[in-house]
Amino acid sequence: MLVYSHVELNEVLALAMFFAFILLVFTGFPVAWILAGLAVLFTCIAIIVDIDLGLFTGVDWLYTSITVDRVWNVMENWVMVALPMFIFMGLLLDRSGIASELMTSFAKLFRRVNGGLAISVTLIGVLLAATTGIIGASVVLLALLGLPVMLRQGYAPMLASGTVCAVGTLGILIPPSIMLVLMADRMAMPVGDLFLGAVFPGLLLGSLYILYIVVLGWIKPDLAPKLPGEGSFDFKELQRLVLAILPPAALILGVLGSIFFGIATPTEAAGVGAFGALLLALWKRKLDLPVFKEVLTETTKTTAFIFAILIGATAFSLVLRGLGGDELIERTLLNLPFGPTGVVITILFCTFLLGFFLDWIELTLIILPLVSPVVVALGFDPIWFTVLFAVCLQTSFLTPPVGFAIFYLKGSAPPDLQATTIYKGVSPFIALQLIGLGLIFYFASLVTWLPAQAY
Amino acid sequence: MDLPSTWLSRIVDPALSRIAQGVSVIWVILMAVIVINVTARYLFEQGRIEFEELQWHLYSMGFMLTIGYALVVDAHIRVDVFHERLSHRARLWIDFYGLLFFVVPFCLVMLWYGWDFFIYSFNIGEISASPGGLPFRWFIKSFVVIGFALLLLAALSRLSRLYAGLFTRGT
Numbered sequence: 249m250l251v252y253s254h255v256e257l258n259e260v261l262a263l264a265m266f267f268a269f270i271l272l273v274f275t276g277f278p279v280a281w282i283l284a285g286l287a288v289l290f291t292c293i294a295i296i297v298d299i300d301l302g303l304f305t306g307v308d309w310l311y312t313s314i315t316v317d318r319v320w321n322v323m324e325n326w327v328m329v330a331l332p333m334f335i336f337m338g339l340l341l342d343r344s345g346i347a348s349e350l351m352t353s354f355a356k357l358f359r360r361v362n363g364g365l366a367i368s369v370t371l372i373g374v375l376l377a378a379t380t381g382i383i384g385a386s387v388v389l390l391a392l393l394g395l396p397v398m399l400r401q402g403y404a405p406m407l408a409s410g411t412v413c414a415v416g417t418l419g420i421l422i423p424p425s426i427m428l429v430l431m432a433d434r435m436a437m438p439v440g441d442l443f444l445g446a447v448f449p450g451l452l453l454g455s456l457y458i459l460y461i462v463v464l465g466w467i468k469p470d471l472a473p474k475l476p477g478e479g480s481f482d483f484k485e486l487q488r489l490v491l492a493i494l495p496p497a498a499l500i501l502g503v504l505g506s507i508f509f510g511i512a513t514p515t516e517a518a519g520v521g522a523f524g525a526l527l528l529a530l531w532k533r534k535l536d537l538p539v540f541k542e543v544l545t546e547t548t549k550t551t552a553f554i555f556a557i558l559i560g561a562t563a564f565s566l567v568l569r570g571l572g573g574d575e576l577i578e579r580t581l582l583n584l585p586f587g588p589t590g591v592v593i594t595i596l597f598c599t600f601l602l603g604f605f606l607d608w609i610e611l612t613l614i615i616l617p618l619v620s621p622v623v624v625a626l627g628f629d630p631i632w633f634t635v636l637f638a639v640c641l642q643t644s645f646l647t648p649p650v651g652f653a654i655f656y657l658k659g660s661a662p663p664d665l666q667a668t669t670i671y672k673g674v675s676p677f678i679a680l681q682l683i684g685l686g687l688i689f690y691f692a693s694l695v696t697w698l699p700a701q702a703y
Numbered sequence: 704m705d706l707p708s709t710w711l712s713r714i715v716d717p718a719l720s721r722i723a724q725g726v727s728v729i730w731v732i733l734m735a736v737i738v739i740n741v742t743a744r745y746l747f748e749q750g751r752i753e754f755e756e757l758q759w760h761l762y763s764m765g766f767m768l769t770i771g772y773a774l775v776v777d778a779h780i781r782v783d784v785f786h787e788r789l790s791h792r793a794r795l796w797i798d799f800y801g802l803l804f805f806v807v808p809f810c811l812v813m814l815w816y817g818w819d820f821f822i823y824s825f826n827i828g829e830i831s832a833s834p835g836g837l838p839f840r841w842f843i844k845s846f847v848v849i850g851f852a853l854l855l856l857a858a859l860s861r862l863s864r865l866y867a868g869l870f871t872r873g874t
Contacts, residue, residue, distance in 0.1 A: 276786020276794065277801035278779035285805020288812055313816035319847060320820070323763035326755060332762060333737070336730055512741065515758065519737025526734075544727035548765070552773035553780055555766040563809070605782055 257297065258305055262573035265290045269564070270605075279610055280553070283560030287312060287567040294571065307570040315563040322558060326515060327429070327439055332551040333518035334426050337503075337525045338376065339543045339550075342389060344529035346496055347376055351393050353492040355475065356485075362465030363472035365401055366411045367458050369394035373415030374422050374454045375500055387416030387656040395661055404471040405665055407464065410673025413653040414457060414680075417642045420608060422450040424503050424521070426554070427608050429514065431634050434617050439514040440507045441699040445631040447504070448694045449639060452687065456680045495531075499524045508702050554609060561613035574618055581622045588626040592633065595619045596640045596685075603644025607652060611641060632695045636688055643681040646674050706795075706864040707871060715860035716775050719853060723772040726765050733761040752835040760843050767850030771857035774806075792869070799865045802858045810855035817847040 265286055272282045294307035322328065341347055351372050358364030373390055390412045398408040420427045423443035432439040465472040503521040506512040512520065529535040568574070581591050602611055616637060623633045645652040648671045657670060688694050708716075740754040773779050786794065821844050829840040837843075 273782045274785050275797045275801070276781045276783050276789070277797055277805070278774075278781055280779055281801060281806045281809070284809040285801070288805070288808045291812075309812070309816075312812065316813060316816045316820045316847060319813075319817075320844065323767070323843070323846070324759055326759050329733070329737075329758050329762045332730060332765060333734065336734065516737055516741045519734050519758075520741055522734045523738045541727070544730055545723070547730050548723050548726050548769050549773055549776065549778040551766050552769040553778050556770045556773060556779055559770070607780060607782075609780070 257301070257303060258572040259576045261290060261294060261297070261305070262568055262571040262576055265564075265568055265571065266573065273605065278556075279606075280556035280560035283557070283564035283610075283614075287315070287560075287563035290567050290571065294567075305571060307567060311570055312563070312567060315559075315566055318562045318566065319559055322555070322562070325433065327513075328433060330429050330439065330515045330518035331426050331554065332547060333515070333522045334424055334429065335550050336543070336547045337518065337522040339546050340522065340525040340529055340535075341376060341496060343539055343543050343546070344525075344532070344534040346525075346529060346532065346534060347372065347389070348393055349492055349532075350375065350496055351397075353489045355397070357489055357493075359475035361462065362469045362474055363407075363461040364465075364475060365394070365398045365403065366407060366461045366465075366472055369398070369411050370415050370418075370454060370457050370461070373419050374450070375497060376419065386419045387413060387653045388660045390416045391657050391660040395657075399662070401475065402470075402473045405669050406673040407461075407471050408673070409657055409661065409665060409670045410675075410677050411457070411461065413646055413651070413657050413670065413674050414677035416657075417645045417653050418450065418453055418457070421446055421453070421638050421642055423447060424500070424507075424514070424518070427612065427638065430554075430558075430609070431612050431616060431638065434612060435620055435630055435634055437630055437634070440510075440702065441631055442634060443504065443507055443514070444698040444702055445635050445695040446638065447698055449635050449684065449688050452694065453639070453681065453684045456684055457677065460676060460680055495528055499528060508698075510702065557609050558613060561610065565614060565617060568618075574621075577618050578622050581619070588628070591626060592623060592628060592636075595623065596636060599637060599640050600644045600647075603641045604647070604651070608638075608641050608645075629692060629696055631699060632688075632692045635695045636685070639681070639685050639688060643678065643685060646678055646681065648674070705868075706861075707867045709860075709863040709867050711863045712860040715856050719772045719775050719857055722853070723769050726769050726772075729761050729765045733758060733765070736761065752831075752833050753837055756831060756833070756837045760837065763843065764846055767846040768853065770850060771853035771855075774854065774857040774861060795865050795869050799862065799869065802862050802865070806858040807855065807862075810851045810858065813851040814848060814855065817851055821845050821848050 268286055269282060272286070273279060275282075291307055291309060291312040294305040295309070297303055298305055298308070351368055354368035354371050355365050358367050361367065369390060372393065373386070376386075376389075395408055395412050398411075399405060419425065423446050425446075428442050428446055429439050432442040435442075461472065499521060502524065503517045506517050506520070507514055526535075581595065584591055584594060586594065599611060599615060602615060616634070620630065620633065624630050646654070648654055651674070654667070654670050654674060658665070658667060661670075736754055736757055740751065740758070743749075743751065743754070786797075789797070821841060824841040824844045829844075830836065830838045831840060
């Protein structure tokens with residue numbers, strides 16, 4: 249009886265810890281330090297419970313001090329070196345103006361098509377996937393780059409804002425994205441495999457977006473008008489456009505390709521990719537010293553906040569696991585009356601809900617490691633599950649009333665853009681996401697085929 | 704958030720910014736090391752262990768040295784859905800209590816055990832376990848201590864500024 253009640257009390261503490269996190273997140277205090285602080289606080293509580301109630305929780309200072317070793321594991325993790333390098337590469341492409349040049353070139357290329365600008369925004373989002381760490385930043389980037397142009401061209405604000413939101417979140421899914429690097433690390437799977445697994449799902453979603461825009465532009469041309477100006481290209485102009493588009497596209501495909509063919513590890517690909525971006529910016533004469541300094545400072549800041557959350561989440565997860573949180577989740581999930589597929593759907597749905605107020609970093613670091621052993625034990629492919637998890641997160645960021653992407657778009661868009669307009673604008677994209685999610689769910693080979701072909 | 708500066712923040716904040724500037728150079732060196740290592744691997748058919756170790760040495764120095772700096776420039780991610788609607792004063796209090804009860808204790812725990820972790824490595828004169836790896840493993844391990852010490856300093860500096868903002872009139 250005593251043993252039974254100790255297990256229960258442990259788990260009450262684990263639950264309290266988790267809900268304390270959810271509650272405190274809304275105070276707006278930095279997420280990294282809420283996680284770290286709760287680890288310390290619940291260690292204190294566990295010790296007090298041990299002493300005062302005479303129960304053994306197994307969590308004391310010595311246990312929590314394992315965080316030091318875990319931080320060290322992060323420090324000596326060679327694969328994670330790719331993270332600052334991808335951030336550096338993305339920021340170089342963005343801040344040097346290569347991104348906006350690409351945007352203009354694509355827009356010219358698609359100017360005879362209704363919806364051409366929206367298609368350009370989609371392609372930019374897909375190509376610059378690695379640019380930014382967090383959803384907020386990529387949505388803001390596209391909002392500044394694409395939204396004013398589309399609105400000036402007479403696009404329906406609904407379509408314009410919906411496209412920016414959807415594409416801004418799609419970026420986190422398309423390799424080489426830093427989210428996938430972090431997910432692979434937590435799942436203890438090769439980064440290359442996850443990158444390759446995400447290629448077709450990412451392209452699938454991107455194609456669905458473009459298909460929707462083309463069809464809409466065809467049915468209702470007023471919503472997405474063509475660019476004015478003469479219709480045909482001369483050879484010179486085409487040459488100029490190709491020259492503007494080809495190098496950055498080749499750079500990103502080169503990074504992916506070298507991982508695919510086993511020529512380089514993700515770390516090497518990231519470092520060489522950053523070098524390539526640097527050469528590209530220099531060759532285009534778009535890099536002066538102030539811009540370069542800004543890129544480096546931003547790399548430092550982004551890297552610092554990602555690793556701060558990584559450290560906080562490490563401490564938090566350690567204490568949560570010490571209190572039996574993972575067993576609690578495993579038992580709850582396995583006791584669900586739905587069968588294995590139902591369990592996966594439940595997990596994805598919970599992830600979807602949590603994605604309303606947490607960015608992918610927290611969910612990847614805390615939720616993914618908690619649920620993945622269950623999914624793997626049920627016999628599902630870990631890469632397939634991770635990609636589904638990622639698509640699910642991305643959908644969540646799009647969904648009103650508290651989608652991250654909507655929130656950030658509202659913050660950076662012209663003030664007369666109503667929230668309801670954005671809601672209406674993202675709705676069709678949410679439908680597309682659900683179609684994509686369903687396809688990936690039923691056709692697992694969309695994910696698993698490519699990694700099996702590599703090396 | 705606009706906060707008054709204090710004698711502590713006037714010492715700590717510029718120092719941490721200077722360190723962050725130095726770290727900016729680390730990313731360029733890291734990139735160069737990777738490119739050189741890849742080139743060498745293709746020219747001489749072998750990568751070098753010390754180059755690979757140098758890469759994670761540089762990267763871990765990079766983030767351990769700047770986690771405190773991110774606090775100084777307020778770059779850490781917040782969930783600001785509700786935060787934005789709170790009064791300026793309420794936000795100051797949230798940061799004040801958060802730093803005092805969450806960040807400072809966490810730093811103290813990490814420093815306490817991080818010091819043991821470092822000293823142990825130093826006393827046994829630990830080197831890389833790989834043949835051809837870098838010597839002085841304790842050197843890179845010292846960055847656990849340095850990193851959390853800098854974070855503690857940044858937290859104390861910001862606490863002093865929040866205190867001044869909350870209790871000083873007319874600033």
